[in-house]
Amino acid sequence: MKKYLSILLVVLITSFVSHISFGQVSASQFSINGIKQEVTIRRDSRGIPYIDAKNEVDLYFVQGYVTASDRLWQMDLLRRVSRGELAEIFGKQVLEEDKQWRRYGFSGIAEETLKTMNPELKSALESYAKGVNAYIATLDATTMPAEFKILQYKPSPWKPTDTICLGKILAEALSSTWENDLVRASFQKLSQQKITELTNNVTPNDVILFGKDTTSVSLQNLKVPDFNTITAKNMAEKFVENRKNSLSMVGLYAEDLAASNNWVISGKRTLDGKPLLANDPHLQAAAPGIWYLTHLSSPTIQAAGVTFPGVPGVILGHNASIAWGATNVGPDVQDLYTETFNDKGEYKTPTGWAMPTIRKEQIKVRKVLTAPETEVETLEVVETRNGVIIEDEIKQKFALKWTARNPDNNEFEAFYFLNRAKNYEDFKGSLKRYGGSTQNFIYADVKGNIGWIAAGRVPIRKKGDGSLPYDGSTSNGDWTGMIPFEELPQLYNPPEGFIVTANQRIVGTNYKYQQISRDVATPWRARRIYDLLKSNTKVSANDVADIQRDVFSIPLSKLNTEILKNANASNETLTLLRGWDGKMTADSKAALLVNGIRNCAADKIAADNPPVPSWFIRERLLERIVRENSALWLPKGFANFGEVLKTCDTESRANLAKRFGTDNSKWVWGSVWKANFPHPLAIVPLIGGQFKIDQIGINGSGLTPNVGSSVSMRLITSPGNWDETRHAIPLGQSGNPQSPHWKDSWSDWNSGKPQVFPFTKVAVEKAAVETTVMKPNREE
Numbered sequence: 001m002k003k004y005l006s007i008l009l010v011v012l013i014t015s016f017v018s019h020i021s022f023g024q025v026s027a028s029q030f031s032i033n034g035i036k037q038e039v040t041i042r043r044d045s046r047g048i049p050y051i052d053a054k055n056e057v058d059l060y061f062v063q064g065y066v067t068a069s070d071r072l073w074q075m076d077l078l079r080r081v082s083r084g085e086l087a088e089i090f091g092k093q094v095l096e097e098d099k100q101w102r103r104y105g106f107s108g109i110a111e112e113t114l115k116t117m118n119p120e121l122k123s124a125l126e127s128y129a130k131g132v133n134a135y136i137a138t139l140d141a142t143t144m145p146a147e148f149k150i151l152q153y154k155p156s157p158w159k160p161t162d163t164i165c166l167g168k169i170l171a172e173a174l175s176s177t178w179e180n181d182l183v184r185a186s187f188q189k190l191s192q193q194k195i196t197e198l199t200n201n202v203t204p205n206d207v208i209l210f211g212k213d214t215t216s217v218s219l220q221n222l223k224v225p226d227f228n229t230i231t232a233k234n235m236a237e238k239f240v241e242n243r244k245n246s247l248s249m250v251g252l253y254a255e256d257l258a259a260s261n262n263w264v265i266s267g268k269r270t271l272d273g274k275p276l277l278a279n280d281p282h283l284q285a286a287a288p289g290i291w292y293l294t295h296l297s298s299p300t301i302q303a304a305g306v307t308f309p310g311v312p313g314v315i316l317g318h319n320a321s322i323a324w325g326a327t328n329v330g331p332d333v334q335d336l337y338t339e340t341f342n343d344k345g346e347y348k349t350p351t352g353w354a355m356p357t358i359r360k361e362q363i364k365v366r367k368v369l370t371a372p373e374t375e376v377e378t379l380e381v382v383e384t385r386n387g388v389i390i391e392d393e394i395k396q397k398f399a400l401k402w403t404a405r406n407p408d409n410n411e412f413e414a415f416y417f418l419n420r421a422k423n424y425e426d427f428k429g430s431l432k433r434y435g436g437s438t439q440n441f442i443y444a445d446v447k448g449n450i451g452w453i454a455a456g457r458v459p460i461r462k463k464g465d466g467s468l469p470y471d472g473s474t475s476n477g478d479w480t481g482m483i484p485f486e487e488l489p490q491l492y493n494p495p496e497g498f499i500v501t502a503n504q505r506i507v508g509t510n511y512k513y514q515q516i517s518r519d520v521a522t523p524w525r526a527r528r529i530y531d532l533l534k535s536n537t538k539v540s541a542n543d544v545a546d547i548q549r550d551v552f553s554i555p556l557s558k559l560n561t562e563i564l565k566n567a568n569a570s571n572e573t574l575t576l577l578r579g580w581d582g583k584m585t586a587d588s589k590a591a592l593l594v595n596g597i598r599n600c601a602a603d604k605i606a607a608d609n610p611p612v613p614s615w616f617i618r619e620r621l622l623e624r625i626v627r628e629n630s631a632l633w634l635p636k637g638f639a640n641f642g643e644v645l646k647t648c649d650t651e652s653r654a655n656l657a658k659r660f661g662t663d664n665s666k667w668v669w670g671s672v673w674k675a676n677f678p679h680p681l682a683i684v685p686l687i688g689g690q691f692k693i694d695q696i697g698i699n700g701s702g703l704t705p706n707v708g709s710s711v712s713m714r715l716i717t718s719p720g721n722w723d724e725t726r727h728a729i730p731l732g733q734s735g736n737p738q739s740p741h742w743k744d745s746w747s748d749w750n751s752g753k754p755q756v757f758p759f760t761k762v763a764v765e766k767a768a769v770e771t772t773v774m775k776p777n778r779e780e
Contacts, residue, residue: 007719015311017091038775041066044769046755047741050295059298059480060124062313062774063157065107066343067292067462071309071735072119072135073147075162075286076155076251077135077680078310081164081246083107088374090150091366095377097246100239101715102361102404102748103381103388103659104172110164118433120385121416125160128312133620140511146690147681150370166310166623167436173283174437176243177519178334178400179236185224185468186233193632198612199467201505201517205554205752207526209452209499210489211508214589225338227396229611235391235398249680251712253285257374259503259521261705263529264442264450266497271540274718274771275444278544279316279325284637285709287679288735288742293727293757296419305727306713309735310702311412312340313419316715318725321422321446324550326439327501330464331458332518333438333596335479337399337472338385347384347397348473357383386472399472400481403457414455414709418712424451424492431455432485436736438516440501452499454506458483458516461722477695483513498533502526502705522619524554524703541726544716549752550705555623556594557582562626563597568645570653584704586670586697593667595701598622601644608635675709675750677678679730690737698750706752714754723763728754 037054039062044050049066053059068075080086081432084101093211114122114779136155139145148154187195202213270276277330283290291306296314305317315324339347346353364374382389387401403409404571421427427443431453438456445448459466460483463476470477481692489507491499503521507514532547533539550679563569569577573593580590602618606627617633624639625633638644658667675698679691698704708732717725730749734741748754758767 003055007454015177028230028273028771029775031775032065032134032776033428033777035774035776036128038773041772041774042764043770044764044767045295045757046745046770047739048293048295049733049770050297052297054298055124056298056300059301059341059766060127061131061134063294063296063312065135065307065733065774067132067294067307068132068158069272069740070733071288071292072132072155073145074735075132075158075310075541076148076168078166078250079162079306081250082326083162083362084361086246087147087377088364089153089372091369092541093306094245095363095365096238096246097242098363099361099379100242100390101246102363102379103357103390104168104402105381106165106168106390106404107161108359109168109405110161110409113164113410114161117410118413118416121410122160122418123441124312125163127162128163129158132288132310146687148682150684150687163412164310164410166308168404169247169250169252169778170308170411171402171437173247173254174328175331175333177330177332177404178336180238181334181336181467181469182236183228183613183616186229188224190609190612194609195212198616201207202509202519203624205527206505207500207502207523207530208508209491209501209506210454211511213508214510214634219287224468227469228457229463231396232398233611237440239390241702248284248286248571248678249638250289251284251288251620253284254282254328258712259525259702259707261502261529262325262327262440262442263498263500263533263534263547264325264366264452265539265544266450266493266713267448269497269537269539269716271538272718272721273448274720275448275542276539276716276718277318277325277442277444277450277716278548278717279324279327279442280548280711280713281316281327282707282710283712285675285677285681285712285730287677287691287731289677289712289731291713291729291731292770293729293733295757295759296449297761302759304722304725304757305715313412313415315415317727318717318719319419319421320722320724320759321719321721322418322424322427323444324418324427325442325715327438327455328503329438329456329506329516330469330503330518330520331438331456332515333403333456333458334475335387335401335459335461335466336469337384337401338469339384339386339389339397339399339472341397344502350473350475354385356389357382359362359489368540371673386470386474386477398469401477403435404437405458406435406457409457411436423447424449427451428490430455440506442499442501444717444719446488447718449493451490451492452497452501454488454516455485458513458514458517465518467515483516489513489516500526500530500533503530510577522555522703528554528718529705541716541718541724545714545726545752545754547705548711548714548716549699551584551699551701552582553584553701555593555703556584556591556598556701558623559598559626560590560594562641563594563645566642568642569593569597569649570646572651583699584669584673584701585699586668586673588669589664591655591669593652595647596655597645597648600648600652601626601641604635604644604648605633609633631661668697669701670699673701673708674698675708685693693743710743710747714749714752716754722759723756725757725771727756727757 084098305314341435417430443451502525504526522719677693682691700708
């Protein structure tokens with residue numbers, strides 16, 4: 001976010017900050033154009049809206065209106081990211097980010113998607129957009145959200161295609177894997193044994209849901225096309241940085257492909273005999289958070305849960321019959337192709353030379369940061385039969401093929417039908433329509449059934465498995481279809497009585513389509529959750545809440561054992577480690593030291609094995625190679641890994657002293673693992689303080705079920721006990737820092753004890769602290 005400081009400091013000079021006012025006058029009832037019948041909006045003590053309409057058109061209209069009243073600038077920022085329109089408000093410093101998104105062409109793809117969209121969903125998007133625009137029409141110079149006034153612009157009308165574009169941000173956040181193709185390609189100069197170990201996803205700690213392991217898994221044998229790996233690496237690093245900047249701004253940057261947890265438990269293993277479903281998606285924190293809690297009711301739908309600001313309906317939650325949750329799967333849905341161009345601008349195909357498609361993008365860029373006037377920069381985008389050229393400024397051209405660029409792959413249609421699903425068949429039918437980033441969808445219903453489906457569009461290639469770049473002049477990398485829905489991994493009432501997903505490898509090596517579990521997370525979170533559930537046959541909602549906030553780290557505990565086994569650290573460190581319980585608590589000194597030793601050891605191994613990235617070693621190999629004292633990976637100059645660990649202890653302590661001082665009372669895990677909820681304007685002097693959320697040390701880590709501030713929401717629900725549903729987001733419902741609901745949910749979220757989210761009419765009316773009735777304007 002620091003890159004925006006210079007922009008916003010200049011904007012600040014001409015902002016009339018002394019005249020900024022916030023909020024909007026609330027009324028018990030009012031008339032409005034755009035609805036046909038009365039709509040009642042109740043809000044509880046957290047500001048959650050419960051919208052009760054007599055028809056669906058009015059329901060989605062009012063959902064759009066109400067959501068915009070809480071999150072309008074966030075909605076505008078989201079669509080600007082996906083459409084590549086940030087430079088219009090932030091100037092040239094974000095132009096490269098806009099260019100990256102413009103190459104994807106999501107604005108045009110959204111228009112094509114809308115043309116063939118399911119009529120019911122299209123109607124919902126149109127009604128929602130009208131509601132957003134009705135709210136925008138109420139705003140004036142005093143009631144406009146602060147960010148618009150500070151940045152000196154007004155929101156343009158919301159369009160149905162804006163909602164579709166939001167789905168593409170999710171796709172970029174949750175399914176961007178092409179950089180890993182280049183990483184794997186760079187391994188080709190290593191020994192075959194090292195390549196095999198680097199590309200083998202099988203570990204003894206895996207929690208497999210579908211199929212069995214019969215062998216190890218490594219890359220399919222396919223010739224890697226010749227290209228300059230250094231140039232490709234630089235290109236990838238530039239893309240990753242731009243991607244991180246723009247996604248972080250809207251709270252959707254998902255390092256390591258979005259670590260998330262969910263699980264569902266049969267009533268046979270619960271205290272009250274009813275199923276339990278839990279979900280906590282993990283995304284980079286932001287203020288406000290990416291989720292918005294809502295309750296929707298009409299004669300045809302009753303659903304509650306979270307949605308994304310700008311999207312109608314409920315994304316994750318429940319209706320009166322079923323509950324569902326989701327985590328990222330991590331399949332390979334992107335392929336890179338090296339393209340050969342001649343002096344005529346033609347590119348080589350299997351059948352000869354052909355002209356690419358040229359698309360011109362007009363990008364508005366602020367001339368000066370003190371005024372909203374813009375100039376236009378033209379970007380020429382080149383596209384081949386294989387995909388869009390993602391970088392035009394280097395000699396080697398790479399084309400990107402991606403399921404998100406297919407207009408037929410709709411991210412939100414499935415959720416429209418999930419909101420109405422009555423049973424498992426409806427659940428499956430809804431997910432058959434799903435075209436977003438592949439997700440582990442879990443299921444529970446009021447009849448006691450549980451289930452899971454890994455749903456999404458996963459390509460099948462003519463040759464190879466997509467793990468490495470293809471030569472675009474051949475047909476080897478052609479997509480011949482998608483994994484049939486019927487063949488996607490799924491379970492229904494499994495004998496074990498529970499299902500756990502945490503982005504781990506979900507299929508055994510005997511599953512036909514290994515690309516579905518290619519770029520997966522390490523198994524540690526899944527293994528910890530599985531072990532805790534396996535040991536308890538009378539699980540309660542409180543037990544589930546305890547697991548969601550569990551901070552025991554399996555890999556660091558294992559490394560601690562290795563350090564202690566042969567006293568591979570200083571006496572000061574060993575004294576701390578002997579009393580450590582393996583938990584990543586904010587006040588733990590041992591957690592900080594073991595984590596530092598782990599990072600150092602991975603760095604040394606990577607430095608000895610270029611170009612393997614340190615994170616690759618750390619997450620995929622380190623635990624095993626240290627435990628086995630693997631000679632293959634032992635860095636030069638060391639007799640064994642015990643010496644590596646001792647050296648890393650010394651270096652880590654020196655680094656901590658340099659960073660935090662010699663007073664080691666400050667050497668605690670919470671000094672580096674903090675709750676951080678940035679807002680793009682929080683760093684601006686004078687006015688930024690209103691958007692700032694204090695950073696404090698927090699429990700958890702990326703390798704424990706509780707991952708700290710990246711827990712973007714927590715859901716615990718039991719079908720049939722809907723009024724006991726617990727649902728919380730990290731900060732609050734409102735994007736207005738002057739609202740009482742800006743961060744009033746913080747303590748509930750931080751404690752891991754979310755408040756009840758009522759569902760039935762009686763419970764909702766009892767929880768309401770504010771009621772507003774929208775009446776149709778009869779003069780319309």
